[in-house]
Every structure is written in structure tokens, then in C-alpha cells.
Amino acid sequence: MASGVSRYALEMEERLFSEGSPASGRYARIAVARSVDYSEGLTYAIPSSLDDLVVGERVEAPLGRGNALSEGFVVDVDVAPDLDPARIKPIARRTGARLPASLVELARWMAGYYFCPLGMVLTSMLPAAVKRGTGRIRRVEVELTGEGEKDGLSPAALDAWRSICELPRDVFPLTAKELSLRIGVRSVAPINRIIRAGLLREVERTRIRAAWAEHAVERPRELSLHPDQERAIERVCVTLGAFHQHLVFGVTGSGKTEVYLRIIERVLQHGECAIVLVPEISLTPQTAGRFLGWFGKQGVAVLHSGLTQSQRHQQWAAVRDGDARVVIGARSAVFSPFDASAGGKVGVIIVDEEHDGAYKQDEPAPRYHGRDVAIKRAQIDGCPVVLGSATPSLESWHNARQGRSSLHQLPERAGGASMPTVQVVDLAKELRALADERSRVRLIGPTLRSALGETLDDGGQAVLLLNRRGYANYICCPDQRCGWIMVCERCDSTMVLHKGRELPRDGVVRCHHCQDAMKLPPLCPVCSRKVVAFGMGTQRVEEELRQLFPALEEGVALRRLDSDALQRASDWHEALEQFANQEIRVLLGTQMIGKGLDFPNVRLVGVINADTAINLPDFRAAERTFQLVSQVAGRAGRASDKPGRVIVQSFNPQAPAVRLAARHDYVAFADLELAGRERDGLPPAGRMVRMVIRDKDYAKASAAATELAHAIRELRKERLRVRGPMPCPISRVAEFYRFSVEAIAPSPGPLHQALTTLRNSGRLKSDARMAVDVDPYALL
16 A cells, blocks of 8 residues: 555545535635644635535544544635645535534634634534534424314324323423323324324424432522622623623622522523533532522523533533523533524623632643633623622732723622631641640641630531641651652652552552652661651541541541542532531531532631642732632631631731731732732733743753743843743653743733744644643642
8 A cells, every 4th residue: 555545545535536626616714623723724625515514513624645534613614715726625524513603703712812723722612522422312202283184083093182182282392102101092103193194293302401400499589689789780780782891899608699690580581691600619519509490491501520421412402402591610611502693692601709710721722711711702792791709810800990890899798697707826836835735746726626626516517628638748758867858750749648548558649740659668768767747638637636526427527528538529519418417517628618618507617727828939829828718718607697717727827818818808918919910010910921841851841941932032022021941840740841931011912922923933832842821820
């Protein structure tokens, strides 16, 4: 076989070019789902069999010399050929699911803004289950036509028809088998005769049952709103029908969800649809239940990680087919296939907890931010976007202060509940007070210990936060002269000790970056002394709690919630249900327990160590610390008759992020932090693009980063700063050395002009060797 070309490829080439010219000489542009970076797509001929091709359709087309079929999306039709028509290959076939034209427009913007090939962006918009057709089941049902003749029916069919006429009209449509059972006939043969007579007709449809439908919470008949809530609702609804950006800044428990529900209600009354984004970990059955209870009749699609592939396809199809007019989901729900041309105009997009880092997609590309994409989609669809948070991102707060969005404040908790009292304690002093116990180092100081005991004795519940999983994060030789520290062989990171019943007796050590794991070595490999483990983690706190409070039965009264303890999304939802039923008295976990939990009996929140992230080499470290402490503190005291208490342990209690979070003073923190960002020209006062170059060879990674930084500087763009190249704070992950180059400018224009020039010349690309991160959320 010539040149090693497969017989299939030769047959494909012969077939493609033996079909002659396309009908009417029409051409389309296809964005192939590869890392082929052509912003306008590749030109293909439209064969006569696909004469009705439209933008957004998914197709297969031959690519390269071997004419291997590649998946792609139609991004334009009836275009002028950009090369000799004789060399233009025809599209092979369409392959099913279509994206609305508005999503194709959104994908174009994302491809340009996030420096990612258009085909890869479009592919990310379509769930894998939809591409594969997983769970696609069509039901053939029958419905009344109001037409046809019964005179020619057989006696059995005529009897069946009389029984059908006595049925309530709202039972239709249903399958022929279901109909035969309802009227008490053994066979569907009479039903088929009635269909042939034209009295009934067959229709194909997909039956969709909303995920978590059993958790629907009935809408309260009377629920009074606070004047601040009413004001926010009216001001948002005034802007329905046009793009406008809103920020709802409400303290924890202020009733932001109630505001969202009322806005969506107005949107549905106008015959339009709504998209609600929430962080994945906040998307619980309880959260979705309120939306299902309010809007179940209009159809609610719930998109979350706990769905099977079949369910995911069904929920997506419900949106596409118009069976669901409200979507609630995590980051990717922003790509819900509402199509205005088919009656599915989006009337509002809501982004709850808009500050949350879960909205940022890291791997794989495109590295987009769900909040920012939601804003752009609202602009394309011509509808308002509502961002909500008790601790807004500084980007959103800055936009509100600059007048780019309307600010609506909810400064009081709903239902008359008061904000919890917060006490910051010096953890160093607390631990010194425990020194006379002649025991191992404790993580729970006397103040928090006493408050937890009082809470449990009084019948209350508690939430304890430590944003570090595992048992200990520092394993070393006890002899300082030796100096051995256990680090990952593949990463520039220390190993973390994990313990558990399912693990070896002494535990295992794991790398939290490459996931390598091994047994804990008993002896130092250098001097043979017994190794020791220091530091803190949720597993160690759990062990200490059981020692201090023996009444906490394992897995029942005390539950640890982190990614080690939760294997499936259903484990998380089950734990929350047990907590709601007060079967669990104490929840201990990482940052996941600081989001979206609303349980009235939580009277105590304890932060084991507020400093876990504040000293990281990242300009957002203080902001994330403030948000985490504020959010978890907001879980306490949700009931109006049971005041809440928060104990925050910190080695640096005077840090502004900790001190101002304790005072619930977001505005003071934002003003202080923004002043520093403006001084340094950092986001949101400036814009940043971070490029990370990766290679298993240190010299090659360093050289590539140096070349990239030099190329950006050579462009000599005014007011464009370049930082680097420099090793990343975590300089090696999974054997790849990592160097970063940061480009910073006061506005997006100079950044994108410079980087687009490099992209067009092939020196900037998102691939395995280079990650291009626009508006980076983390700098590690």
C-alpha cells in the first residue's frame, strides 16, 4: 500500500472526489475539533445531500492528506471560497446535535478572548453524552387529532374508540400500549386501526424527568419580602429585554435566592427562559428543590456532576426541545442550548456566589471563567445578567463602583435573624495554654473546645473548617543535622500523610498534585532515624475531636467531608440530608462546607486555622482568605431565635483579611485590597495573561519561556509590562518543569493586540507545552 496510507483513506479520497461539484457551488466554514487554530474555520464544499446545512450543525469532514474524518461544527455557510474550488473537499456527513447560532457567536468570542482554537471551544460546549448519543431514547406516543372517520372501524376498534373518547384529555399523549391498558384491551391492534383511520396520530418525543424531582419544595403561599429585596427585584426587572449587568451584594442569609426566584418568575411570564449558575459543590438537592418547587410546571433541567451520562443527555435534550425553560447547573450550564429562533429566548442569566473559584476552568482548554462567559452570553442574547454574592469578587465590586453594573445591597438577614458574633483567637497563645496538658500538639484551642462542648450540650450543631485535607503535610527526619524532608519524586512539593481504616496501619503518603502514593517509610533513608509527621489536616482534626468528645460516634454524630471522604456526589448529598435531620451533629471539612449550607440549628462555626492560604505567593491570597472565613461564618445563626457564634483560630489574628471578615466588613476590606491592586497595576485595576511553559527538560522549558518573554517585549506595546520568565511557585508537576511569563496592562486592548500577533505567527498556542491563562485565578 503506497506510502503507508490506509485503504480506508484511499477509498475515502476516491469517494469524496468522485461526487463532483457541490450543489449550487455552495461552501461552508467548519471549525474542526482539533488544535487547528484557524479563527474562521476551514472551507469545505456543501454536497447536495446537505443543501439545508445551517450554522451550529455538527459534521464530519476529511482533514489532512490522509482525509481522515474529523468532527467539526459549521460556523458559516454560503461563504466565498478562499482557494481553488477544485481543491476544496466536500463535507462527509452531519452527525446529529446542533448548537444554536448564539452559542456559535459566543464560541467565537471565547476563542479570541481565551486564545483557544474555535473547534475546541465548540466541542467543550457539547456534553460528551450528547456527542455519543448516550441514553437517547425516543418514545412513540399517540394523541387525538380531532379528525378522521370512525365509520370504517371494526367492531373491536369502534369499542376501543368509544372508551378512548371517555378518557380525560390531559392523559394524552401516551404510548399505544399504555392507552390499551387504560381502556382495558389486551392488544394494541385496535389502537393501530384507529391510527390508520386518522382519529389518533403518532408523535415522537423524549420524556424528561427532572433530576432530583423528588426534592421539589412546595412554594410558600405567603412569603413577605424585605423592602431591600423588593427594591432589588424591581430594579432588575425594569431592565428585562435588554442587556444590563447587576450585582446583588447581600450578607449571608439575606434572601438572595428569593430575589432570583421572583426575577425568574417575571421572565417566564414574558415567555422567556432562565439560566442559573451555582458552584458545583453548592448544587445540592436542597438548592435545586426550591427551583423545582417554584417552576416544575414550566420545566426545570438540573445539570450537575452526579448525573449519569444518560441523564445528562436527557437534561440537555429537554432544554434543546423546549421541555425545560429553567436551567440550574454548574459552570458549563452557561452553554445551555436555548435557541431564540425556536422560541427559547434567554430572558435572564443568574450567577450565584459569583466570587467562587469553581467558575474558573483550568484544564483542559478553553480556560474560561463561567461568570465572564455568562456576562458575554447575556450581551449576545440581549438580557440582563445578575451576579450575586455576600463577598463579591473584587472584579465585580470594581465594575459596580465604576458604574459598569448596577449595585443592589441586602444588608440584613431575612426573617429577622442576626449576623453571628465572631471571635478571633490567637492560635499561638491558645496552643501555649495547652502545653501543661503534657500531650501532643493540639489543633483545637481551649476557646473553640469550650464553645463546641456548650453547643453540643445545648442540642445545637456545629460546622468546623480546615482547608487542608489529609493528616499531616510535613514528613521529615527528627534530626535537624540530617535535614531530610519527604518530597514527591515527580513534583516540587512535600508529600502528605493520609490515614484511614482502608489504608495501611501507619498510613500512606500522597502527592496532591500528581496523585502518586506510597506507604509511609518508617525510617529516614539518610540516617535511619524514625520519621516524624508535622502539620495539620482534616483527618488529624477528626482524630482529636473523637478524643475530646467520645460521644461523637464515628460516621454518625461526626462526619468529615473532603475529597478523600467523598467518593461520589451522592455521598455529599447524603451527608447533607443527615445533617439536616440532625443525625450528624458536627460537620468537619474543607472549603466545600463553607458554601451554600443553610441549616437553622447550626449555632457554632469554628475555623481551625484561618491562615492556610493567606501567605501563598498569589496576589489573590488575602481575598480568598476573607471570602472563605466570611462564607463559612455565615453558616451560623440562620434561625431568628438561635443566635450564632463563630470562633476563628489564627496565628496572625491582626491580618486585615481575618480581622475584617470577623467584623463582616466587606466594604472596608475591598477598599483596602483595591488600593493595593491599583498601586501595583494588578487585576481588577489592570488585566493579566499568564503563560505557563512546561517541559520534562529543565533547560528546554527555561529557554522556551525566555524566548516567549523576549518576543512579547520586542513588540514594544505601550503600557504593556512583562514579568518573567520565572519558575512557577510549584516549579515541577508530574515530571514537567514549569516556567511562567506574565503580561500585564491597564486594559485588555494592548494585551490582546500583542498576544494575537504572537498567536498568528504560531509563537503562542494552547497545547501540552504551553498553557495560556487569561484572567488567571491562581498563580501557583
